[in-house]
Amino acid sequence: MKVILVEDELAASDNLAYLLTKINPDIEVIEILDTVKATVAYFLKPHEGVLVFMDIHLADGISFEVFDQVEINIPIIFTTAYDQYALKAFKVNSIDYLLKPIDQEELSDALDRFQSQNHNKGIDENQMQSLMHLIQHKSVNFKQTFLVGLGDQLIPVKTADIAYFFIDTGLVKAVTVQERSYVIDDKLEDIEEALDPEVFYRANRQFILRRQAITAIKFHFNSKLLVDVHPVCHEPIVVSKAKASEFKNWVGK
Template sequence: MKIIIIEDEKPAARLLQRKLEKLGYTIQALLHSVEESINWFENNSHPDLIFLDIQLSDGLSFEIFDKIEIKSPIIFTTAYDEYALRAFKLNSIDYLLKPIDEDELETAISKFQNQFQKNAVSSLDFEAIKKMLVNPVQKEYKNRFSVKIGNQIKVVLIDEVECFYSENKGTYLHTIDNRDYLLDCSLEQLEAELNPDSFYRISRKFIIPLQSIKEIQMHTNSRLKIILPTYKEDEVIVAREKVSDFKNWIG
């Protein structure tokens, strides 16, 4: 099976390539922009499967479909965005969240091999999806949490949160006064409820607010280490594949 990867962040593209090759698949090409992708499709036979990032360096990847009739099935790769996922789910599009987990990657390919129908790509309304991504409906984000302390319930305001983290299959809220509270949700669910301008998921384990960053240090393997005011239980590390996006987020 021949596969191409369209991803503007070259380290992320190479990482996905290594994961796919580890599973025994051949990568036909790594493409990094709308323009490069259009040129490639005009001069090459279409692959069996495309892994496609949404936001490329020169625009949304959907712009490729304005110029080229894509004949290959697509699995979208995206950093978590509620509106992107909503657009995908409404149009029955398969997607993977970054950073891409190897088990989820293998499951997505198996799903493609078992279920995909050749006419599925042409039936997707990419223009409608693009509108949902560019002009999302304004939403209200969570500004407080209720947590249980014995037989009591305490309200923690969003400004009191120093970080969220996962541990032993539980999700915890750590406050600026150095207290930890167990939450009845996952980090994935929290991401959808938090304002992305104020909170960022730096890894599979941590979501941190901008206001809690005390210091940022260089770390091994091109990663970053975040120093928080009171949380000291574990190193707070920005995953390597998220470093570039994290730097953009902090401005």
């Protein structure tokens, strides 16, 4: 069985490919795509794939943008940390929805459903009810506190007090509304998955911003955006042209 992965994190795509072949050695990953642009270009041409595993947040935007530009006529299993996208996902040919980190047993069940439903690519009522339950109950589990090192001790920093996270000379730091800075012993990708996406936004590969920390959005060259925050950050915070519209919509909620 030939499958296509749409995933912008190398570690995530490697792990998914490993799990797939572990579950079924006959599964072959024939393509890995990491952007909306690359995905559209790929599906505009003939291919041999029979199933797509698709993350929702890609390097240059949201994967739902793909469906505005090209028709994908094979089933899709979405893989993401953001369960608020579940209902939207099932409007675009999806047969399942897996939350990261992906569990091998759940992945195996999803493949079984693909085998039994590949002639009927929609979602049935039982799946919809399960998704509604997921959305109502899973979203309360976002990270509330980070333990950070301070000298020879660990202190709790409430997520509600953090204005933004950013990478500074290789270190991930959290800056609080009280204008304190702490080193966080997690990758920015892991922090992003632990945060409520209604409150925090991954502006680029270097910054995750809290909505309330944003003080101004300025137009930048090439249709990019330049973001001001409080406490003031001395590094420029640039939102790409591809993410500009989504970012403005998120800020304006």
